[in-house]
Amino acid sequence: MTFKVELLEALGTATDSHDIRAAVRRCFFYDFDGYPVRLWHGVGPLQAGGYEWLGTIDADGNDYHTAPNVQTVRDGTSPRYTFGLPYLDRTTWTALKADQDLAIDRAMTCYHTIIKKGEGLRPSTALRFNYQLTMKLIEFSDSVQGTVGNSQKVYSASVMMRTDEVGRSRRPLGTYTDTAQIERARLLGVTGDSFCSMVSSNSRRTLTIEGI
């Protein structure tokens, strides 16, 4: 059954919040090139959608993953969201820092998972797409935390993300010359673009059309 069907069934005829026996949690997929990171807002490894998601809540109830609430973008704005990825493993951290192309302009997708009673950490319902953001900037830090005698080396990253509305208000600027047009075409993989080839010869030219 789909997520929606399961959720409606779980809500069902419940008249009180205690009657609802389903948990809905968010799963976050950071699609770093070659270093996929899958996290979910819970405890322990979750098996869902064919992948394993690592729970970000520790034994004392602290959530190590910073995920801001995402707001609607119906007004066309593209808010900045900063997600925190503390306690990255060092291999991923080093690779991402060395080559930020592995992260920049890659997608971060948030899914919903519904876990019914008795399913443990293995929900049978398919994940439901929630939202997708594009990673625009990633900042790294490594620090030593704690006190003397109880210090930890922590590798962390914070990822700035935008929705796909980013840049919509920007005017598409371009110079109307043959050289610029050919270069724009080349960036898009097109050769021999002649759209502007007559622009220069037509400039400052007066065309007289008979009969008007």
Next chain:
Amino acid sequence: MAYVPTIYDWRRNCAPIDQVFRAGGTSIQAGLTTGGVSVESPEPGGRFELFMNFAPFATEEANIDASWTISRILNGNVMRIGLYNTVQLVKASSITAADVDNGIPWANSQPWATDENWAWGPSSPIAAAALKGASTFTANLADVGEILKIGHVIGFYVDGFSFAHMVMDIAYDAADVATVTVEPPLRRALTTSNTMLYRPTAMVTCRNAREVMSNFTSGRHMAFNSARFAEAIV
């Protein structure tokens, strides 16, 4: 991105005087009630906890072991604690008629030089494969009978790691094959070549190590305060 921590064995010298195993689960506070309701909730998974209390350590070996242990747990290391023989484990007398409560000696009835016997490790075979993350599995208890009940703690040894689980629900069929519901959910996939252990071992980290370390002064005995451990998920 898996990170495999070093896991240390809990020193047998540092035996507790009592030990309680509690299955995981997180609660959601109240809701619209008259207050105070904080029940088992839809929060999935969770971790188990282990509570231990200690008497002051008497022998020199025990004190040295305690000294080593306190450094290990203060540094957040994963400890592998063989659960002590509390009422939460299936009684030895219901599995075998032999006297095995203190382990099994060598053939000449002698213990090891440390005065410890061989550990006694009874088990039952897994009846059908179970997937990682599932909360139920089946075990074949035909050899021992219906000895496993809700509230017992059982365990597994898979991939070199030890896992302990609380039996939350159990149903036997006519051939004494038990369908067991456990908390927390299975941390590894089980196959029929695995066995269900009646003397489980838990992998934990100490959550209150600063409080555990209480008194260790020159020439005196070391004493541990009550310790709270939480499951280390590897």
